[in-house]
Amino acid sequence: MDLYKIKDPSFLKELSIDQLKDLSMDVRKFLIENLSSTGGHLGANLGVVELTLALHKVYESPKDRFLFDVGHQSYIHKILTGRAEKFDTLRTYQGLCGFPKRNESEHDVWETGHSSTSLSAAMGMAIARDLNEETHSILPIIGDGALTGGMALEALNHIGDEKKNITVILNDNEMSIAKNVGALHGALGRMRSAGKYNRAKDDLEWLLKRIPAVGGKLAQAAERLKDSMKYFVVPGMFFEELGFTYYGPVDGHDYNDLLENLNYAKKTEGPVIIHMITQKGKGYQPAESDQKDKWHGVGPYKIESGEKIKSADAPPAWSEVISETLREEARKDKRIVAVTPAMVLGSKLEKFQAEFPDRLFDVGIAEQHATTLSAGLATQGMKPFLAIYSTFLQRGYDQVIHDVARQNLNVMFGIDRAGLVGADGETHQGVFDVAFLRSVPNIVLMMPKDENEGQHMVHTAVHYNDGPIALRYPRGNGTGASMEETLKPIPIGSWEVLEEGNDAVILTFGTTISLALSTAERLRKEGTSLRVVNARFIKPMDESMLHTIMKEKLPIITVEEAVLKGGFGSSVLEFKEEHNYTSWIKRLGVPDRFIEHGSVDKLWEEIGLTEENLINQVKAMTITKQRRA
Ligand SMILES: Cc1ncc(C[n+]2csc(CCOP(=O)(O)OP(=O)(O)O)c2C)c(N)n1
Ligand SMILES: CC(=O)[C@@H](O)[C@H](O)COP(=O)(O)O
Numbered sequence: 001m002d003l004y005k006i007k008d009p010s011f012l013k014e015l016s017i018d019q020l021k022d023l024s025m026d027v028r029k030f031l032i033e034n035l036s037s038t039g040g041h042l043g044a045n046l047g048v049v050e051l052t053l054a055l056h057k058v059y060e061s062p063k064d065r066f067l068f069d070v071g072h073q074s075y076i077h078k079i080l081t082g083r084a085e086k087f088d089t090l091r092t093y094q095g096l097c098g099f100p101k102r103n104e105s106e107h108d109v110w111e112t113g114h115s116s117t118s119l120s121a122a123m124g125m126a127i128a129r130d131l132n133e134e135t136h137s138i139l140p141i142i143g144d145g146a147l148t149g150g151m152a153l154e155a156l157n158h159i160g161d162e163k164k165n166i167t168v169i170l171n172d173n174e175m176s177i178a179k180n181v182g183a184l185h186g187a188l189g190r191m192r193s194a195g196k197y198n199r200a201k202d203d204l205e206w207l208l209k210r211i212p213a214v215g216g217k218l219a220q221a222a223e224r225l226k227d228s229m230k231y232f233v234v235p236g237m238f239f240e241e242l243g244f245t246y247y248g249p250v251d252g253h254d255y256n257d258l259l260e261n262l263n264y265a266k267k268t269e270g271p272v273i274i275h276m277i278t279q280k281g282k283g284y285q286p287a288e289s290d291q292k293d294k295w296h297g298v299g300p301y302k303i304e305s306g307e308k309i310k311s312a313d314a315p316p317a318w319s320e321v322i323s324e325t326l327r328e329e330a331r332k333d334k335r336i337v338a339v340t341p342a343m344v345l346g347s348k349l350e351k352f353q354a355e356f357p358d359r360l361f362d363v364g365i366a367e368q369h370a371t372t373l374s375a376g377l378a379t380q381g382m383k384p385f386l387a388i389y390s391t392f393l394q395r396g397y398d399q400v401i402h403d404v405a406r407q408n409l410n411v412m413f414g415i416d417r418a419g420l421v422g423a424d425g426e427t428h429q430g431v432f433d434v435a436f437l438r439s440v441p442n443i444v445l446m447m448p449k450d451e452n453e454g455q456h457m458v459h460t461a462v463h464y465n466d467g468p469i470a471l472r473y474p475r476g477n478g479t480g481a482s483m484e485e486t487l488k489p490i491p492i493g494s495w496e497v498l499e500e501g502n503d504a505v506i507l508t509f510g511t512t513i514s515l516a517l518s519t520a521e522r523l524r525k526e527g528t529s530l531r532v533v534n535a536r537f538i539k540p541m542d543e544s545m546l547h548t549i550m551k552e553k554l555p556i557i558t559v560e561e562a563v564l565k566g567g568f569g570s571s572v573l574e575f576k577e578e579h580n581y582t583s584w585i586k587r588l589g590v591p592d593r594f595i596e597h598g599s600v601d602k603l604w605e606e607i608g609l610t611e612e613n614l615i616n617q618v619k620a621m622t623i624t625k626q627r628r629a
């Protein structure tokens, strides 16, 4: 079938099971071909082909609401709702978003990117539906990984109690990004192996209710029988105890099983959970056989061999440098433990895990728990290193304030993916942490200019015993800096002058340092000398250097790959105001709006992090200064 001709999913109603099977093959081929050049979340999508087609066949989007949790598995939904032709632009600048997007289609009713939000949103929609006396179905589609997120459990608690008509599609592939973890994962495993018990239970109940002569009594007996079987065969029966009708396990690749259960659920009153078993990466051998992450998220690759296309000789990834330094430190100090909320692979902690299996804690998608767990560890004299993406630390903000900083505990934060991340777009940009951390008392916040300084910062954090300390580093590869053999602590709050100059000063840190240096070089050729300062401690700042600069009355430009509102530049403005200086300060950084997906270079251009813009700002300030003088 020509997928480019699909305008909406209504055609599915007429398709036979054989036609659905053919269409599934076309969809898989389309995904494998398109993503081989764009990259994207291939594994998860290959696993939900049948599930998504079946949902669109039985239900009626957008009247019925599909909420894709995390949303990385919504590609088939996008194809079925008329967006196949945009797939060559997937996750590129101004192209198709990799997650559901309300302004892309009326079929995208809930935007995601971060996990475990779909059940709460579904509950909100269900309450509104009932108050408005509407009758549509609401179907959150949530993975076994996302189900471990605290929010999902909070929502189950509410939905089960209120008995709302919500049909939860639980897509259980036994994988988070890496193998799923936790007791809930274990419970799902037991439900999976309980086989078709539930079907037998429902069939029995259905049969008994239809015997007219003995009707009620027999049905009551059946109910008792069902309850005792429930405890006997499926210990806990977690979902039913919470007030859900549980259907499953359903073979998520078998249309007979899928359609039968979806149609059954459609007629069931109250909250329903359909436990679907799927295989991540299904239908593409390299993904199926990958034991690590089933091709969760990939860059471009060769279709035939599955070989990933990578630029040769790239410097090591930032995450690798940081976690490898931590591993080195962990050999010397037994108190060091690493904590990750489901990101062992992304944060490159596999080697740490292999060497110190008892000192690495993958807690699942549980950023709040991970943060407070680290606080708990620190109270007992341990040195926890919480490796966490900047964007996901947003989930643990109260825990940072209430549990870590307030008690001034020695928790180390490795804030990964700090700055613009590119293809994942606005849900994942790591641009808020500077603003939301610098206002919290007791925290030290730093960012290295290169991976050599990065390793020294890990060392600094390990040897810092005066409270929480956070080290932020970007997505992708390092700068290729040569690495010093001996690790040394960097004095807390110290900045360094990278380039001397007397016409204007640039205060910057991390990724934007190279921009400042190249701009300074260009301006020097034109006779303007810029002082470039590596403001590697965002908090505390180097106040002695700031006093010197402000006394010199040089124009100051702050540059940061983080939000301007409340960011590093704001702290420089505050310093000026607190000390009654008159310095002229300009701030460059991320403006007050959400930044969509695209290559980081393109996004820097969009927000004015370019040499041209910086040169213009410097010229405007220095020329005006000369005129004023
Ligand atoms: C709050 C939050 N933490 C971490 C992530 C990173 N993340 C994206 S997908 C994923 C695994 C999700 O597993 P599951 O829900 O089972 O979906 P699957 O990929 O297996 O289909 C994780 C940890 C995220 N998106 N949001
Ligand atoms: C959907 C999601 O949240 C993750 O899969 C994320 O896309 C991973 O990002 P990295 O590729 O930066 O690890």
Ligand SMILES: [Mg+2]
Binding pocket: 143, 144, 145, 146, 171, 172, 173, 174, 175, 176, 180
């Ligand atoms: Mg999963």
